[in-house]
Amino acid sequence: MVDLTRKYDVLVIGGGNAALCAAISAARDGASVLVLEAAPKFYRGGNTRHTRNMRCAHDAATDILTGPYTEEEFWEDLLRVTGGKTDEELARHMIRESKDILHWIVRQGVRWQPSLGGTLSLGRTNSFFLGGGRAMLNALYLTAEQLGVDVLYDAEVTDLEIADGMFLSATFKHRDGHATIKASTLVAAAGGFEANIEWLKTYWGEVADNFLIRGTPFNRGSVLKLLLDKGVLEIGDPTQCHAVAIDARAPKFDGGIITRHDSVVFGVVVNRDAQRFYDEGEDIWPKRYAIWGRLVAAQPGQIAYIIFDASSRNSFMPTLFPPIESDSIAGLAQKLTLDPLALEKTILDFNAAVRPGTFDHTILDDCRTEGLTPPKSHWARKLEKPPYYAYPVRPGITFTYLGTRVNKQARMLMKDGKPSANMFAAGEIMSGNVLGQGYAAGIGMTIGSVFGRIAGREAARNARN
Amino acid sequence: MIQQLRAMHGSPILEEADRLMTVCNSCRYCEGLCAVFPAMEMRRAFSDGDLNFLANLCHACGACYTDCQFSPPHEFNVNVPKTLAALRAESWAACAWPRALSGLFVRNGVAISIIAALSVAAFIFGFAAFIDPQVLLGVHTGPGAFYTLMPHNAMAALFGAAFLYAIFALAMGLRAFWRGLGGPSGTLPDPPSLWQAIRDAGQLRYLDGGGGGCFNEDERPTDRRRIYHHLTFYGFLLCFASTCVATLYHYLLGREAPYAWWDLPVVLGTLGGIGLVIGTTGLFAEKSKRDAALIDANSTGMDAAFTLMLFLTGLTGLTLLVWRETSAMGPLLALHLGVVFALFITLPYGKFVHGLYRYAALVRYAREQRAMTK
Numbered sequence: 001m002v003d004l005t006r007k008y009d010v011l012v013i014g015g016g017n018a019a020l021c022a023a024i025s026a027a028r029d030g031a032s033v034l035v036l037e038a039a040p041k042f043y044r045g046g047n048t049r050h051t052r053n054m055r056c057a058h059d060a061a062t063d064i065l066t067g068p069y070t071e072e073e074f075w076e077d078l079l080r081v082t083g084g085k086t087d088e089e090l091a092r093h094m095i096r097e098s099k100d101i102l103h104w105i106v107r108q109g110v111r112w113q114p115s116l117g118g119t120l121s122l123g124r125t126n127s128f129f130l131g132g133g134r135a136m137l138n139a140l141y142l143t144a145e146q147l148g149v150d151v152l153y154d155a156e157v158t159d160l161e162i163a164d165g166m167f168l169s170a171t172f173k174h175r176d177g178h179a180t181i182k183a184s185t186l187v188a189a190a191g192g193f194e195a196n197i198e199w200l201k202t203y204w205g206e207v208a209d210n211f212l213i214r215g216t217p218f219n220r221g222s223v224l225k226l227l228l229d230k231g232v233l234e235i236g237d238p239t240q241c242h243a244v245a246i247d248a249r250a251p252k253f254d255g256g257i258i259t260r261h262d263s264v265v266f267g268v269v270v271n272r273d274a275q276r277f278y279d280e281g282e283d284i285w286p287k288r289y290a291i292w293g294r295l296v297a298a299q300p301g302q303i304a305y306i307i308f309d310a311s312s313r314n315s316f317m318p319t320l321f322p323p324i325e326s327d328s329i330a331g332l333a334q335k336l337t338l339d340p341l342a343l344e345k346t347i348l349d350f351n352a353a354v355r356p357g358t359f360d361h362t363i364l365d366d367c368r369t370e371g372l373t374p375p376k377s378h379w380a381r382k383l384e385k386p387p388y389y390a391y392p393v394r395p396g397i398t399f400t401y402l403g404t405r406v407n408k409q410a411r412m413l414m415k416d417g418k419p420s421a422n423m424f425a426a427g428e429i430m431s432g433n434v435l436g437q438g439y440a441a442g443i444g445m446t447i448g449s450v451f452g453r454i455a456g457r458e459a460a461r462n463a464r465n
Numbered sequence: 466m467i468q469q470l471r472a473m474h475g476s477p478i479l480e481e482a483d484r485l486m487t488v489c490n491s492c493r494y495c496e497g498l499c500a501v502f503p504a505m506e507m508r509r510a511f512s513d514g515d516l517n518f519l520a521n522l523c524h525a526c527g528a529c530y531t532d533c534q535f536s537p538p539h540e541f542n543v544n545v546p547k548t549l550a551a552l553r554a555e556s557w558a559a560c561a562w563p564r565a566l567s568g569l570f571v572r573n574g575v576a577i578s579i580i581a582a583l584s585v586a587a588f589i590f591g592f593a594a595f596i597d598p599q600v601l602l603g604v605h606t607g608p609g610a611f612y613t614l615m616p617h618n619a620m621a622a623l624f625g626a627a628f629l630y631a632i633f634a635l636a637m638g639l640r641a642f643w644r645g646l647g648g649p650s651g652t653l654p655d656p657p658s659l660w661q662a663i664r665d666a667g668q669l670r671y672l673d674g675g676g677g678g679c680f681n682e683d684e685r686p687t688d689r690r691r692i693y694h695h696l697t698f699y700g701f702l703l704c705f706a707s708t709c710v711a712t713l714y715h716y717l718l719g720r721e722a723p724y725a726w727w728d729l730p731v732v733l734g735t736l737g738g739i740g741l742v743i744g745t746t747g748l749f750a751e752k753s754k755r756d757a758a759l760i761d762a763n764s765t766g767m768d769a770a771f772t773l774m775l776f777l778t779g780l781t782g783l784t785l786l787v788w789r790e791t792s793a794m795g796p797l798l799a800l801h802l803g804v805v806f807a808l809f810i811t812l813p814y815g816k817f818v819h820g821l822y823r824y825a826a827l828v829r830y831a832r833e834q835r836a837m838t839k
Binding site for chain 2: 042049050052111113114116117128129130131132133134135138141142251254256257258314317318319320
């Protein structure tokens with residue numbers, strides 16, 4: 001059993017990819033390590049349990065990657081998705097380290113597989129976990145256990161004792177009460193606050209009640225808040241979160257990847273008033289994927305409906321929830337509790353504005369509307385073949401951008417700009433350093449593994465001195 | 466809501482399998498683990514035949530349960546191994562010939578197997594005692610010693626009949642199963658698919674959790690079940706080969722059992738018997754440790770009956786070999802023959818059919834994959 005009277009070399013708070021990489025790397029460097037995971041064992045791992053791949057630079061094709069992805073290309077992709085909101089030195093350091101992570105993570109028991117069906121666009125850049133994120137976590141936990149790392153579940157940290165930038169102890173929920181543990185160093189890898197609706201409300205107001213959270217209810221950001229309250233320098237826009245359009249019938253928490261919808265291009269999207277509100281044909285995946293959550297969040301009631309017809313029924317991946325179906329637009333409106341006349345007018349106006357073209361959803365094709373506001377600039381086809389279908393969608397919050405400032409050693413910086421004596425951060429809790437906005441598939445896992453490994457190594461070294 | 470909108474199936478287990486495949490088809494993280502998920506991805510909706518196909522393609526390695534972010538206690542309650550195990554059992558019962566015997570067996574598999582084995586042993590014992598009580602407890606050695614108990618022709622007729630019955634009933638079952646899958650009729654005789662399926666089945670390719678090993682009692686992968694299954698399966702084949710060689714010796718060369726320890730039928734039978742005893746014991750041990758969440762409780766009786774009969778076949782055969790030159794030979798031979806007889810006649814109604822139907826499913830899978838890559 002775990003001895004809470006001892007002083008560990010390294011205390012890791014969190015239980016996902018970054019936390020486990022830190023714990024493993026510290027243990028491999030000879031440190032004694034305790035991991036405090038706020039969730040119960042089944043829900044361990046934060047957002048990692050819903051991930052499926054990691055983006056790493058590599059100079060040549062591998063067994064599972066179809067071609068090279070150079071450091072420079074990775075950097076350019078990062079620069080583009082963040083619109084320049086990134087720390088170049090830190091980001092380039094991460095990208096360089098990601099090359100070795102591709103092999104290091106395999107030595108920790110994680111298995112790769114080629115990109116999954118329907119994700120061919122990632123086959124060159126992203127390595128997929130065999131069995132997905134939970135399989136990856138299971139492998140990391142087994143390795144950590146073999147290295148003698150102690151793990152406590154249901155152990156949410158409620159207080160941190162920090163003096164002059166130096167971590168002393170952590171208090172956490174333990175059994176029916178609380179316990180306090182001392183450690184020479186701290187690695188904070190406890191994620192963001194996306195599941196903390198009250199916190200989200202401070203920026204979004206009451207509309208946050210209508211957000212669905214894609215991960216577990218345990219991503220509450222309590223450690224992030226404690227650190228920022230106790231003098232750690234913050235980074236990233238606190239008001240921003242990554243949101244995609246997910247099925248409105250999804251559970252409030254932890255619906256994961258399978259509730260997402262990417263059928264926007266095949267029809268039109270209307271709000272509660274049966275009105276279109278954005279160009280559904282603006283851009284290709286993944287850019288459109290990343291903007292629709294925010295667009296829906298700005299609509300009344302934070303709900304919208306993707307409307308399409310029989311010609312597109314089998315054009316995209318099968319969905320968890322079946323589309324709502326009717327033989328007429330008015331009938332569909334009734335099922336969706338929309339105004340039938342308003343929806344009929346919206347569809348009629350749209351159909352009248354569609355110009356002839358050659359449909360190809362894999363490129364920016366020439367099917368577009370004319371004289372319609374907002375326009376649909378690509379993939380516009382008349383909706384006229386019954387039955388008609390609809391998916392109700394709401395904003396699905398994936399992660400938040402606010403975090404702790406770190407340097408290249410993953411060491412936290414204090415508000416006075418000085419590096420902390422013994423506190424490190426890895427993963428989503430510091431992702432804002434490299435990912436100030438936007439997202440690129442698999443980059444969250446890169447940040448987690450790279451900075452987790454660095455934080456563990458540096459913490460172990462720190463504890464020895 | 467999901468349930469209401471999906472096509473109705475013939476049973477609650479089919480309904481649940483359809484629900485799960487709809488969840489899995491929108492996720493696909495398990496694509497690299499085995500054949501079930503790639504086969505699933507080739508479909509957007511699932512007929513009864515599709516679901517029975519996927520169920521029999523599943524080797525119960527458990528990896529998709531351990532790896533799944535939506536397995537219980539998650540509200541999506543995704544438990545593919547357990548659901549497909551239940552569906553497999555249901556599909557076997559539906560295909561058994563004659564159908565009436567399958568239900569009986571599912572409920573009382575162990576009892577029926579044991580009663581059958583003992584009844585036949587008692588019959589042989591009694592038969593011999595009736596003819597000549599001295600035969601039973603005497604010591605018999607040399608060629609033809611076994612046949613002092615029961616004339617070879619009687620033995621051959623009895624077991625030949627039981628074997629032919631089993632073959633016929635199994636063939637009827639396989640026919641019903643294949644038709645139920647609704648696949649194109651040209652698939653089964655497709656040689657490359659047949660060969661691919663032999664290779665996949667022979668190495669239990671899909672009982673390795675995608676490469677790491679299969680999952681049994683917890684999230685630690687292990688290869689033990691695959692190893693024990695290999696011992697059992699190849700042990701069974703060696704015993705079968707031993708019987709075939711002995712039959713050829715008898716009719717072609719006029720050489721009568723028992724044979725010397727170094728002779729081919731005895732060597733094959735001994736190795737096979739050892740494989741059966743160790744393999745089935747291992748499988749029992751693994752089953753007893755298995756996470757209850759992965760087990761379909763309704764079919765454990767049927768599973769246990771087949772494993773037990775294989776174990777007893779191996780054990781009684783080895784015991785007979787050791788004591789065949791003593792006065793225990795008579796009772797031991799009667800017991801061994803009784804067990805083998807019971808094994809034969811229960812083959813079409815028990816776990817044995819998993820091999821047949823899984824092979825058929827692997828053939829279908831190989832064919833579909835070939836069609837896709839062409």
